Amino acid sequence: xxxxxxxxxxxxxxxxxxxxxxxxxxxxxxxxxxxxxxxxxxxxxxxxxxxxxxxxxxxxxxxxxxxxxxxxxxxxxxxxxxxxxxxxxxxxxxxxxxxxxxxxxxxxxxxxxxxxxxxxxxxxxxxxxxxxxxxxxxxxxxxxxxxxxxxxxxxxxxxxxxxxxxxxxxxxxxxxxxxxxxxxxxxxxxxxxxxxxxxxxxxxxxxxxxxxxxxxxxxxxxxxxxxxxxxxxxxxxxxxxxxxxxxxxxxxxxxxxxxxxxxxxxxxxxxxxxxxxxxxxxxxxxxxxxxx
Amino acid sequence: xxxxxxxxxxxxxxxxxxxxxxxxxxxxxxxxxxxxxxxxxxxxxxxxxxxxxxxxxxxxxxxxxxxxxxxxxxxxxxxxxxxxxxxxxxxxxxxxxxxxxxxxxxxxxxxxxxxxxxxxxxxxxxxxxxxxxxxxxxxxxxxxxxxxxxxxxxxxxxxxxxxxxxxxxxxxxxxxxxxxxxxxxxxxxxxxxxxxxxxxxxxxxxxxxxxxxxxxxxxxxxxxxxxxxxxxxxxxxxx
Numbered sequence: 001x002x003x004x005x006x007x008x009x010x011x012x013x014x015x016x017x018x019x020x021x022x023x024x025x026x027x028x029x030x031x032x033x034x035x036x037x038x039x040x041x042x043x044x045x046x047x048x049x050x051x052x053x054x055x056x057x058x059x060x061x062x063x064x065x066x067x068x069x070x071x072x073x074x075x076x077x078x079x080x081x082x083x084x085x086x087x088x089x090x091x092x093x094x095x096x097x098x099x100x101x102x103x104x105x106x107x108x109x110x111x112x113x114x115x116x117x118x119x120x121x122x123x124x125x126x127x128x129x130x131x132x133x134x135x136x137x138x139x140x141x142x143x144x145x146x147x148x149x150x151x152x153x154x155x156x157x158x159x160x161x162x163x164x165x166x167x168x169x170x171x172x173x174x175x176x177x178x179x180x181x182x183x184x185x186x187x188x189x190x191x192x193x194x195x196x197x198x199x200x201x202x203x204x205x206x207x208x209x210x211x212x213x214x215x216x217x218x219x220x221x222x223x224x225x226x227x228x229x230x231x232x233x234x235x236x237x238x239x240x241x242x243x244x245x246x247x248x249x250x251x252x253x254x255x256x257x258x259x260x261x262x263x264x265x266x267x268x269x270x271x272x273x274x275x276x277x278x279x280x281x282x283x284x285x286x287x288x289x290x291x292x
Numbered sequence: 293x294x295x296x297x298x299x300x301x302x303x304x305x306x307x308x309x310x311x312x313x314x315x316x317x318x319x320x321x322x323x324x325x326x327x328x329x330x331x332x333x334x335x336x337x338x339x340x341x342x343x344x345x346x347x348x349x350x351x352x353x354x355x356x357x358x359x360x361x362x363x364x365x366x367x368x369x370x371x372x373x374x375x376x377x378x379x380x381x382x383x384x385x386x387x388x389x390x391x392x393x394x395x396x397x398x399x400x401x402x403x404x405x406x407x408x409x410x411x412x413x414x415x416x417x418x419x420x421x422x423x424x425x426x427x428x429x430x431x432x433x434x435x436x437x438x439x440x441x442x443x444x445x446x447x448x449x450x451x452x453x454x455x456x457x458x459x460x461x462x463x464x465x466x467x468x469x470x471x472x473x474x475x476x477x478x479x480x481x482x483x484x485x486x487x488x489x490x491x492x493x494x495x496x497x498x499x500x501x502x503x504x505x506x507x508x509x510x511x512x513x514x515x516x517x518x519x520x521x522x523x524x525x526x527x528x529x530x531x
Binding site: 163166167169170173174176177178179180181182183184185 | 344346365366367370371375376378382383384385386387391394395396398399443447
């Protein structure tokens with residue numbers, strides 16, 4: 001029972017991590033928070049609902065969410081960030097992206113209403129389990145975890161071992177120095193938004209499959225928690241977002257296990273406040289890498 | 293003077309209400325080493341940033357190889373050969389030394405391998421080869437400046453702009469930086485250098501300009517300016 005809850009926590013945490021990575025990637029490059037990000041994540045779930053309603057097999061939702069939410073990232077960059085490049089435009093960009101996210105919610109609610117929309121999963125998918133070391137685990141959870149781990153490993157390779165990733169890290173440190181080294185800063189910014197938003201979209205599909213429905217308000221619940229996880233992991237710190245996501249997922253699952261119920265969520269917010277006070281560079285930062 | 297490769301014509305740059313450059317004009321011919329000296333706040337960094345189109349121009353024009361640079365981005369100009377080593381070195385501290393060199397290699401035209409492109413760098417700066425996998429920011433200031441200058445070896449520029457390379461370095465490292473610039477000059481690289489270290493800078497200059505409060509107030513050969521300390525003191529304060 002305890003082991004099962006820990007596994008639940010890791011599965012939940014892997015989805016937190018995917019969304020938190022998107023916040024932290026954009027923050028790293030622009031020093032600005034993308035408040036439409038939680039809504040891009042939310043739309044991923046509705047892409048899954050729409051694909052399923054059109055009769056597509058379950059897996060089709062993943063490439064669809066990747067493309068649609070990735071493209072949406074370009075729209076968010078264009079409308080809410082392109083014009084607000086200066087360092088003192090943080091509030092402007094935050095407000096503009098917040099408004100854009102609210103428009104996403106309104107559009108979804110216009111078509112689907114404000115109640116959660118069920119995602120029909122085949123019975124076999126819902127009930128299939130796998131026995132690992134004596135514990136029965138739903139296959140869907142394992143599939144979600146496997147995809148999340150693959151995506152994070154892929155992102156790690158992309159960021160640390162490819163030209164695109166090298167450019168992203170260069171722009172994250174200094175757009176000025178990067179541009180003088182021949183890097184097209186706006187292109188790199190767009191690439192960052194596409195990667196962040198595509199990951200959020202896929203996380204949205206996963207959550208819909210895990211819970212069995214898509215809800216238009218998860219940007220405010222799950223999405224905002226991912227924002228807190230970004231802060232806990234250290235703003236702009238990719239590894240911190242990944243570890244922070246898993247940590248928070250497990251803490252929440254354990255809180256449920258030991259009967260704290262909803263109180264478990266408070267842990268996230270307390271942790272965020274404490275980290276911001278005591279270790280503003282993030283829980284996993286070494287002192288030399290701490291951001292100002 | 294032969295046809296200049298870089299011309300700055302009545303350039304004006306403003307930060308809000310403050311005019312940092314007020315109709316600045318100068319020219320650099322191919323193969324020349326031109327130095328702009330000026331006191332702190334004279335507009336030297338502003339001048340180089342405006343040439344690379346990092347700062348918008350309020351008026352005037354910059355021509356690179358005869359073509360106005362208006363409308364081109366800084367990265368486009370860099371890849372076209374107007375290469376700048378900015379103030380504070382402009383390396384990416386959180387990337388490894390190798391990755392910093394790869395950034396320069398990535399804008400080099402042609403299809404040489406990274407290893408080939410690095411050979412002349414390691415010949416000149418063996419320390420960089422030893423530190424390839426180290427974070428660039430963990431090196432000493434002098435080593436970081438060598439890494440910054442290495443971009444001009446990996447990706448040979450048509451004009452190299454260098455902003456205060458001696459800033460914050462020990463006297464030994466300052467001499468080392470100037471010996472590197474002297475070697476670039478001997479190899480025929482066109483250089484526009486702005487410096488506060490007037491004596492060293494004028495020592496390698498074919499021609500020099502004095503920048504004061506955003507305007508060019510004097511011009512001459514490097515040696516004639518060195519021979520006129522009274523004039524330099526007048527424009528620069530104590531040197």
